[in-house]
Amino acid sequence: MSKPTINAPARPSPGLWALAWRRLRSDRLAIAGLLIVACFLVTLLLSAAGLVARNWDAEVGVNYAPPTFVGAQSAEERGVEGMNAPEAAVPDNPRDPLAEVLRKLRAERGAGAAVAPPLDYYGIADPLAPEIAAIRAGEGKAAPAVALERRATLPFGADKWGHDIILKTIKGSETSILVGLTSALLATVLGTLFGAVAGYYGKWADDVFNWFYSVFTSVPYLLLILAVAAVLQQKGVLTIVLILGLTGWTGVFRLVRAEYMKHKAREYVQAADAIGASDLRKMFVHILPNISHIPFVQMSILTVGFIKSEVILSFLGFGVPVGVTSWGSMLNEAQNELILGKWWQLTAATTAMAVLVTSFSLFTDALRDALDPKLK
Amino acid sequence: MDPNTLLSVRDLSVSFRLDRRAKEPGFAAVKGISFDIPENTTVALVGESGSGKSVTSLSILGLLPAENATVQAGSQIIYGGRNLLELSNDELRRLRGRDISMIFQEPMSSLNPVFTVGHQIAEVLRLHMGMGQRQAQARVLELLAEVGIPDPLAKSRAHPFQLSGGQQQRVMIAMAIACNPRLLIADEPTTALDVTIQKQILELLAALQDKHRMSVLFITHDLAVVGEIADRVVVMRSGEIREQGTTEEVFQRPQDAYTRALLQCRPPLAHRPRRLAVIDDFMKPGGAPPATEDRPRGLNGGEPIILEVKQLGKSFFSRQGLFGRSEFKAVEGVSFKLARGKTLGVVGESGSGKTTVGLTLMRLHEATAGQALFEGRDILSMSRGEFKPYKRRIQIVFQNPYASLNPRFTVGQILTEPLLIHGLGGGDAGRGRLVRELLARVELPEASYHRYPHEFSGGQRQRIAIARCLTMKPDILICDESVSALDVSVQAQVLNLLQDLQDEFDLSYIFISHDLAVVKYMSDQVMVMNEGQVVEFANSDDIYLRPQHPYTRRLLAAVPSADHRIRAQPG
Numbered sequence: 016m017s018k019p020t021i022n023a024p025a026r027p028s029p030g031l032w033a034l035a036w037r038r039l040r041s042d043r044l045a046i047a048g049l050l051i052v053a054c055f056l057v058t059l060l061l062s063a064a065g066l067v068a069r070n071w072d073a074e075v076g077v078n079y080a081p082p083t084f085v086g087a088q089s090a091e092e093r094g095v096e097g098m099n100a101p102e103a104a105v106p107d108n109p110r111d112p113l114a115e116v117l118r119k120l121r122a123e124r125g126a127g128a129a130v131a132p133p134l135d136y137y138g139i140a141d142p143l144a145p146e147i148a149a150i151r152a153g154e155g156k157a158a159p160a161v162a163l164e165r166r167a168t169l170p171f172g173a174d175k176w177g178h179d180i181i182l183k184t185i186k187g188s189e190t191s192i193l194v195g196l197t198s199a200l201l202a203t204v205l206g207t208l209f210g211a212v213a214g215y216y217g218k219w220a221d222d223v224f225n226w227f228y229s230v231f232t233s234v235p236y237l238l239l240i241l242a243v244a245a246v247l248q249q250k251g252v253l254t255i256v257l258i259l260g261l262t263g264w265t266g267v268f269r270l271v272r273a274e275y276m277k278h279k280a281r282e283y284v285q286a287a288d289a290i291g292a293s294d295l296r297k298m299f300v301h302i303l304p305n306i307s308h309i310p311f312v313q314m315s316i317l318t319v320g321f322i323k324s325e326v327i328l329s330f331l332g333f334g335v336p337v338g339v340t341s342w343g344s345m346l347n348e349a350q351n352e353l354i355l356g357k358w359w360q361l362t363a364a365t366t367a368m369a370v371l372v373t374s375f376s377l378f379t380d381a382l383r384d385a386l387d388p389k390l391k
Numbered sequence: 392m393d394p395n396t397l398l399s400v401r402d403l404s405v406s407f408r409l410d411r412r413a414k415e416p417g418f419a420a421v422k423g424i425s426f427d428i429p430e431n432t433t434v435a436l437v438g439e440s441g442s443g444k445s446v447t448s449l450s451i452l453g454l455l456p457a458e459n460a461t462v463q464a465g466s467q468i469i470y471g472g473r474n475l476l477e478l479s480n481d482e483l484r485r486l487r488g489r490d491i492s493m494i495f496q497e498p499m500s501s502l503n504p505v506f507t508v509g510h511q512i513a514e515v516l517r518l519h520m521g522m523g524q525r526q527a528q529a530r531v532l533e534l535l536a537e538v539g540i541p542d543p544l545a546k547s548r549a550h551p552f553q554l555s556g557g558q559q560q561r562v563m564i565a566m567a568i569a570c571n572p573r574l575l576i577a578d579e580p581t582t583a584l585d586v587t588i589q590k591q592i593l594e595l596l597a598a599l600q601d602k603h604r605m606s607v608l609f610i611t612h613d614l615a616v617v618g619e620i621a622d623r624v625v626v627m628r629s630g631e632i633r634e635q636g637t638t639e640e641v642f643q644r645p646q647d648a649y650t651r652a653l654l655q656c657r658p659p660l661a662h663r664p665r666r667l668a669v670i671d672d673f674m675k676p677g678g679a680p681p682a683t684e685d686r687p688r689g690l691n692g693g694e695p696i697i698l699e700v701k702q703l704g705k706s707f708f709s710r711q712g713l714f715g716r717s718e719f720k721a722v723e724g725v726s727f728k729l730a731r732g733k734t735l736g737v738v739g740e741s742g743s744g745k746t747t748v749g750l751t752l753m754r755l756h757e758a759t760a761g762q763a764l765f766e767g768r769d770i771l772s773m774s775r776g777e778f779k780p781y782k783r784r785i786q787i788v789f790q791n792p793y794a795s796l797n798p799r800f801t802v803g804q805i806l807t808e809p810l811l812i813h814g815l816g817g818g819d820a821g822r823g824r825l826v827r828e829l830l831a832r833v834e835l836p837e838a839s840y841h842r843y844p845h846e847f848s849g850g851q852r853q854r855i856a857i858a859r860c861l862t863m864k865p866d867i868l869i870c871d872e873s874v875s876a877l878d879v880s881v882q883a884q885v886l887n888l889l890q891d892l893q894d895e896f897d898l899s900y901i902f903i904s905h906d907l908a909v910v911k912y913m914s915d916q917v918m919v920m921n922e923g924q925v926v927e928f929a930n931s932d933d934i935y936l937r938p939q940h941p942y943t944r945r946l947l948a949a950v951p952s953a954d955h956r957i958r959a960q961p962g
Contacts, residue, residue: 282795286856289753290809290863291782304799 038385045381048374055371059192062185071182071340076173077165079357087167120146172359174348183340184363190341191368194255194325199317201260206267207303207310213268214275215298224268231265237331244333251336255328259321267313274306308386315379319372342368397606398428398451398470398491398574404463405446405455420446422630423466428574433600433607435621435638437614437653439878440849443630444610448576451475451608452493453483470574489519492567496579498559502551508535508562509547515569534565539595556741557588561595568599575600576608581616585740585905590949593620612878614653615951618642626650648673656883658912660935660950663688666890667883667912686890688915689930694730697765697866697899698752698785701726704760705744705751721747723923725761727916729867732893734900736914736931738907738946744923745903749869752901753787754778783813786860790872792852796844802855803840806830809862816862829858833888850881854888861892869901874909886913907950911935919943 039045061067079093171180213224231239243258278284279302287301322342328334329343342364349361405421421443428434438444449455451468453475468475470491475483487493495501503511512534513527522530528547535543538561551559560580567575577596581589597620600607609621617624618638625635626649634647645651652673665686703725708716722744729735739745751758754771762769770781789795796805806826809815816822830839833854844852853873860868870889874882886909892898902913910917910931917934919927919942927940938944 282789282791283797285750285755286787286789286795286859287797287808288755289782289787290859291779291812292808293812296812301797305797 035382035385039381042381042385045378048377048381051370051374052378055188055192058185059188062189068182068185071186072178074177075166075179076169076177077167078173078175078177079352079355080165080167080169080173080177082172082359083168083170085168085172117143117146120150171363172357174345174360175352180360180363183345183360184342184367187340187342187345187364188367188371190252190335190339191322191325191343192371194252194259194341195318195322198256198259198263198321199314201256202263202317202321203267203310203314205260206264206313207271209264210268210271211275211298211303214272215279215294215302217276221272224272228265228268231262236262237327240328240331240333250333252339255325255333255335258328258333259324263317263321267310267317270309270313271306274309275302278302278305308383311386312379312383315375315382319375319379322368322372395429396427397430398468399425400427400447400451401425401467401469403447403450403466403468405443405450405466406461406463408459408461420630421450423463424627424630424632426625426632426635428606428608429623430573430606431600431604432622433597433609433620434623434625435609435611435617436625436627437611437617438627439612439880441629442627444627445578447627448493448578448608448610451576452487452491453478453480485519488515488572489570490572491574491576492570492572493576493578494560494563494567494580496582498556498563498583499551501563502559504551507548507550508554512547512562512566512569515566519570530569531565534569535562537568537599538562538565539591540565555588556584557591560584560588560592564592564595564599568603568605571603572605574606574608576610578610579612580609582611582613586907586949586951587740587945589616589951593951596620613951614879615657619951626653653879656879658883658886658908660908660911660952663912666887669883669887670880688734689932690730690733690915694733696728697731698729699764700728700752700761701764702761703748703751703758703763703771705747705756706759720923722751723760725918725920725925727918727925727928729899729901730915731866731899732897733915734893734902734913736910736917737901737903737920738905738910738917739920740905740946742922743920745905745920746871747923748920749787749871749901749903753785753869754782755787783809783863784865785867785869786863786865787869787871788853788856788860788873791876792849792856793844793876795856796852798844801841801843802830802835802847805844805855806859806862809859813863825862826858829861832861832892833858848881849877850884853877853885857885857888857892861896864896865898867899867901869903871903872905875904875906882909889913907946919946 058067062069077093079088081088081093165177169179169181171184173179174183209224209227213221234242239262240258243261244254247254247257275298279297284297284301287297292301325334325341326343326346329341329347334343334347335341345360345364349357349364352358352360402423402425403421404419404423406417406419408417424443424447426434436444436447446455446460450462450466455462462476466476470486475486478486502508509528509531512531513522513524516522516527516530517524520527531547532543535547540546540558540561546554546558551562554562564580575596580596581592584592593616596607596609599605609617611617621638623635624638624641626633626641626647628649633649634641634645636646641650642654645654649670652668652670655668655673656670658667663685665684703722704720705722707719707721709719711717725744725748727735737745737748747756750756751771752763754775758771761771763771765781765785768781770778770785773781800808803823803826806829807822810822810825816825827837827840830837835851835854835858839847839851839855844855847855856873873889874885877885889900890913893900900913902910904910911934914931917927917929917931918925919934919940921942927934927938927943929939934943935947938947
């Protein structure tokens with residue numbers, strides 16, 4: 016209400032982002048969210064650089080080693096004896112190629128009937144172990160070094176193969192967050208671009224994009240994903256990003272298009288027209304900064320959604336390839352483990368995801384408030 | 392207290408917290424004002440934006456926003472022996488609409504778009520008078536007839552959007568007087584309306600006041616309107632009362648410098664001073680401004696012509712059915728010649744097509760007929776590429792300075808952009824220097840360069856918009872209602888600036904406005920438009936002294952002036 020005074024010294028006024036940051040900073044919840052997200056990102060970077068969780072696929076624990084506070088379990092309790100079938104049954108199977116090899120090896124060194132190798136403490140039986148030991152002894156070599164000591168319990172437990180869950184979760188964040196961020200970026204850029212063109216030019220350009228919009232939104236989401244996946248015909252992180260990006264732009268498009276339709280009639284755009292600004296200049300230099308809060312906030316919301324979508328894709332079998340881990344593939348494995356009562360992998364993946372998604376949402380919420388000029 | 396006093400405001404102070412967390416009230420909007428509203432009297436509360444006049448009226452009705460407004464202790468608003476500021480919400484609600492009612496500036500946004508007009512008036516009657524359905528219906532028709540709406544039965548079944556702006560305001564008035572209130576608060580009731588409609592509404596209010604023997608608190612920024620309708624005037628500025636008295640006293644013998652300034656700021660119809668007085672002239676210790684000679688305006692026929700428009704037409708088409716389309720002729724057969732360094736005024740009411748003429752010449756709309764010859768070439772039929780070099784030579788200043796500047800650009804960026812687009816001003820250093828020179832020319836401090844538009848007042852923003860046009864050194868400047876959104880005192884400053892710039896740069900103006908006084912003051916020639924057509928085109932003074940067309944005469948008669956009173960003095 017008071018007339019602004021502009022007699023202050025010639026210090027540049029805070030811009031949009033400076034003001035938004037000022038408002039954001041006073042929101043403690045948002046800052047907490049931002050810090051947690053930052054922690055995740057730092058861990059991700061360290062892991063990608065190989066400083067953390069490089070040996071995530073080392074089998075450091077016994078199969079399904081429970082978390083430390085649960086306490087060690089015997090092989091029987093862990094339900095893993097069945098995983099390595101008793102050796103005695105193997106030679107009886109005439110079609111077993113391994114049995115043939117064993118028979119030959121034994122005949123060479125003149126050994127008698129097959130001796131079932133004893134199960135070790137961890138419930139693992141290697142049928143070739145006695146033969147290999149004999150061969151190495153024949154060549155004058157010592158018995159092989161004892162395999163890595165496998166621990167009975169791990170702080171957060173182990174999966175089926177004995178991978179440390181915490182390292183696996185860290186490694187998995189790499190894929191999950193990367194997929195979430197890049198596909199959200201792709202979807203936002205596409206949606207903003209389409210929305211800008213459709214909203215600004217209107218007429219047939221609008222019709223064309225609206226037709227695409229209707230098609231994309233009328234096909235059920237999962238079918239659409241299957242269709243894109245079938246077209247791409249390749250598994251991998253890039254494919255997932257493309258699938259999510261190519262199907263996720265519709266929401267951003269709708270909002271951005273509406274804003275452009277509103278803003279193109281505003282006087283400041285007419286004024287830009289009057290001074291001779293080109294269409295591109297009006298669209299992206301004049302209007303875009305005025306509506307930037309919309310794609311920006313949409314992108315954060317999409318990121319959260321896409322991290323979750325990666326799980327669905329893994330479930331459908333379009334997830335990351337074998338040998339790469341992600342929170343989605345962890346959840347996928349957890350489906351089978353849960354029946355056996357192995358809840359730790361599920362817990363780790365969902366906790367990591369829930370913490371990230373919640374803090375990201377808190378931050379996004381506050382960001383929208385800080386950026387929206389109407390809520391000022 | 393005088394027994395004739397209906398409502399009395401004593402030491403009213405209202406402040407607003409600007410920051411939600413701040414404990415202390417921040418901004419004092421109203422600073423201890425006192426005035427009385429006698430029975431059967433129209434009291435006008437006059438002030439510019441930020442004067443606290445609307446806050447005062449909202450306090451009377453108890454409608455201040457509770458979350459950030461604070462009424463200071465000791466404030467009193469006494470009505471019927473009770474202090475309205477101490478009443479509970481329930482008691483206030485019973486009072487509102489029944490004893491004290493209000494009409495607002497924008498009738499369209501005050502009416503609910505999904506209910507019929509009749510329903511909305513009947514609702515007031517049922518709530519406050521306890522009338523039944525049938526009884527209320529009958530009263531609605533009476534009321535609509537009373538506020539001068541033709542065919543009340545049909546209109547009571549209409550939705551608000553089916554009525555014109557004037558009719559909507561009449562419906563609002565019908566709602567306000569439905570319960571025979573003792574006091575009617577009218578907050579800028581005619582500001583959004585055309586002058587001829589404004590006149591009708593003012594006449595209606597005056598007639599209703601006499602008939603119902605109620606009091607009216609008329610809030611406005613326009614002193615001329617006040618002169619026509621008010622018995623008493625209260626002049627406010629920055630939350631304080633500068634002067635109050637009978638209308639005659641205030642207009643004939645204004646005591647306060649600010650009141651004198653307000654009376655002088657508006658361009659007079661009778662003569663044409665070289666410069667308009669501005670508030671600062673009066674507020675300085677020196678007192679009144681030196682009398683200045685009149686500025687000659689008008690053409691004698693020998694001036695060089697810069698733009699010749701022939702039979703300009705613009706139609707808008709809307710699709711109708713599958714193949715048909717209906718044509719709406721916004722502008723038809725407009726021809727004129729614009730002389731170098733002179734001003735062509737275009738005046739008309741809303742829907743007259745005056746703005747369309749300006750936008751079409753800028754090619755912000757494409758014309759559907761006619762030619763516009765600029766240096767012998769038709770700028771309307773050129774390709775967009777050919778037109779680009781001409782574009783910078785015809786520039787436009789829009790009406791709303793709050794909307795025409797990109798809020799995300801600094802003033803420096805706003806002013807540099809045209810230079811960049813047209814490759815003017817040499818390098819970055821040259822452009823920066825040019826922009827700073829222009830800022831100084833439109834009397835803005837150099838510090839403005841790095842600031843954003845929202846940090847400036849309306850008048851300052853309009854200066855920025857003018858400076859943006861000047862960067863391109865145009866030959867023709869179209870001013871589309873450029874001063875209509877500004878307070879009168881600020882309006883005078885901007886008009887003075889525009890005149891100075893015309894003298895300095897030999898600019899030609901096309902000055903579009905609904906305000907005849909301003910157009911007459913600024914123009915050499917005036918074109919009067921109605922429903923897309925030119926009804927009269929003559930030298931400025933001739934239009935005012937010897938209007939030929941009946942529409943022009945009607946417009947002139949509707950211009951409010953203190954000399955012409957609608958309401959007879961009481962007693």
